[in-house]
Amino acid sequence: MASANRSLNRYFDINGWFFVAPAALLIAIFMVYPILQTLWMSFQTGKGMMTQFGGLANIKRLFDDPMFMLALYNTMIFFIVQVPVMLTLALFLAALLDNPNLKFRGVIRTAIFLPCVSSLVAYSVLFKSMFVQDGLINSTLLALHVTNQPIPWMTDPFWARVLIIIAITWRWTGYNMIFFLAALQNIDKSIYEASRIDGVPSWGRFFYLTVPMLKPVILFTTVTSTIGTLQLFDEVRNIMTSDAGSAAGPSNSALTLSVYIYNLTFKFVPSFGYAATVSYVIVLAVALLAVIQFYALREKD
Amino acid sequence: MDRLTRTLSSVFTYAFLGIMAFLSIFPFIWMILGATNTSIDIVKGKVGIGSALMDNIRAFAAAVDVPLIFWNSIKIALLSTALTLIVASLAGYGFEVFRSKYRERVYSAILLTLMVPFAALMIPLFIMMGKLGLIDTHWAVILPTLGSAFVIFYFRQSTKAFPSELRDAARVDGLKEWQIFLLIYVPVMRSTYAAAFIIVFMASWNNYLWPLIVLQSNEMKTITLVVSSMASAYYPDFGAVMVSAILATLPTLVVFFVMQRQFVQGMIGSIK
Numbered sequence: 230m231a232s233a234n235r236s237l238n239r240y241f242d243i244n245g246w247f248f249v250a251p252a253a254l255l256i257a258i259f260m261v262y263p264i265l266q267t268l269w270m271s272f273q274t275g276k277g278m279m280t281q282f283g284g285l286a287n288i289k290r291l292f293d294d295p296m297f298m299l300a301l302y303n304t305m306i307f308f309i310v311q312v313p314v315m316l317t318l319a320l321f322l323a324a325l326l327d328n329p330n331l332k333f334r335g336v337i338r339t340a341i342f343l344p345c346v347s348s349l350v351a352y353s354v355l356f357k358s359m360f361v362q363d364g365l366i367n368s369t370l371l372a373l374h375v376t377n378q379p380i381p382w383m384t385d386p387f388w389a390r391v392l393i394i395i396a397i398t399w400r401w402t403g404y405n406m407i408f409f410l411a412a413l414q415n416i417d418k419s420i421y422e423a424s425r426i427d428g429v430p431s432w433g434r435f436f437y438l439t440v441p442m443l444k445p446v447i448l449f450t451t452v453t454s455t456i457g458t459l460q461l462f463d464e465v466r467n468i469m470t471s472d473a474g475s476a477a478g479p480s481n482s483a484l485t486l487s488v489y490i491y492n493l494t495f496k497f498v499p500s501f502g503y504a505a506t507v508s509y510v511i512v513l514a515v516a517l518l519a520v521i522q523f524y525a526l527r528e529k530d
Numbered sequence: 531m532d533r534l535t536r537t538l539s540s541v542f543t544y545a546f547l548g549i550m551a552f553l554s555i556f557p558f559i560w561m562i563l564g565a566t567n568t569s570i571d572i573v574k575g576k577v578g579i580g581s582a583l584m585d586n587i588r589a590f591a592a593a594v595d596v597p598l599i600f601w602n603s604i605k606i607a608l609l610s611t612a613l614t615l616i617v618a619s620l621a622g623y624g625f626e627v628f629r630s631k632y633r634e635r636v637y638s639a640i641l642l643t644l645m646v647p648f649a650a651l652m653i654p655l656f657i658m659m660g661k662l663g664l665i666d667t668h669w670a671v672i673l674p675t676l677g678s679a680f681v682i683f684y685f686r687q688s689t690k691a692f693p694s695e696l697r698d699a700a701r702v703d704g705l706k707e708w709q710i711f712l713l714i715y716v717p718v719m720r721s722t723y724a725a726a727f728i729i730v731f732m733a734s735w736n737n738y739l740w741p742l743i744v745l746q747s748n749e750m751k752t753i754t755l756v757v758s759s760m761a762s763a764y765y766p767d768f769g770a771v772m773v774s775a776i777l778a779t780l781p782t783l784v785v786f787f788v789m790q791r792q793f794v795q796g797m798i799g800s801i802k
Contacts, residue, residue, distance in 0.1 A: 369575070
């Protein structure tokens, strides 16, 4: 009896490995091996294939590299400004759309969601064409008297960053809104009844009842948005760079870590070891921020 | 007074949502109008239908082999998606149905790869593809995307809803485990496959950085790469760029409108 049981267990175990093996193998080859290889490379110095062990030389180089510092600064600015703006907007839109009496609800929801169906490159190109100096956006802003001179979206460092933030926010707000909307629709509405009777105003209900209940979804969207923003590449390359050079926006004001790694590897004389070190900065930043966000937003039981 | 506030807040709600909806769809309208306008009109911000559509299509067709580029994108996206779904559904099913201490550890490790940024993989992957002689082939684009932790996670979560009675009954009937998967699980989980299909297809269709690195000759390039290189010319022909952008957006847009429900369900299902 015991041996029959053991052979049954063995049968299940073999089947289990059979089912998960292809995925585990692919991930081992194309994820685990490269990430370890990158770690090893980050201790190598030299150009192209001529490398030698350099210890912590690459890490020292990071601190003396103004281009890296700029890329890190820009990436952090995009992260610190864009993620909260987008998630607040997404949450606000979801709260408005959660009203079942709202007319055209489905149409509005689909419209706001639509940007996340577009390809990153295609929408970046559209934004590039709309934000040119004498283009659509500037002439509209001038006609509406929002500004009395054209905004230098492509030539001023500050406005170049604003443009990138506007672009990413356009692309991803609807995506995050769908998650909030789904979570809101799972909330039992009778909770609100009690607080309404107690005379809690609607903004109070939102901040003290709705937001705490949405914590898991807020955590999920914050972490995924953080990972996405720290890897920012497609938009910067397609809005801010031209074939002629490797500069990302005016004075490299939109240079992100991913763009810098790409330039180090494929645009300049390849410096694989140093590029690997820079990429580990993103790995550490993602891990660190995910842990912080997890602790800040976890359920306090 | 109360009624006035309520009216005001409802006016504000509709106005705000209306503006947001308009801003969300405007770039799509701009893209379609742009395809009919000359590059000069586009850069000047003309909103309206022009008469340059045929010229723009001709300019685009003169710059690249359009059917070939479109076929490259379709081929890569469909192959990647089909193989990813096979690998990920097997794994999701395996992790959920045959539980063991060691497989749970493997699963945790797989989930951890969700946080790995692609930039930290691309140099070794590029060197690896060089050693395998796959640079400038479509397999170089497809292979590294097949082991998707996100899709495995999605299938495992969905498998929780797969009734274990079905499995037990099949076992009593003497079906092998792979037969249960193929003959019972796959048909029952149709809608899970549909949602995963959309998500993976879109990701693959829109993939940019990795194809940019490994696809070098013009005949191998995808539509996404073509849009990017046309727009990054020193003096881009925005009319032709708009036509290319429409072509790059159309398949995902069609997939979205045909399968909107499964798409939203799929996205939400992944966080439950």
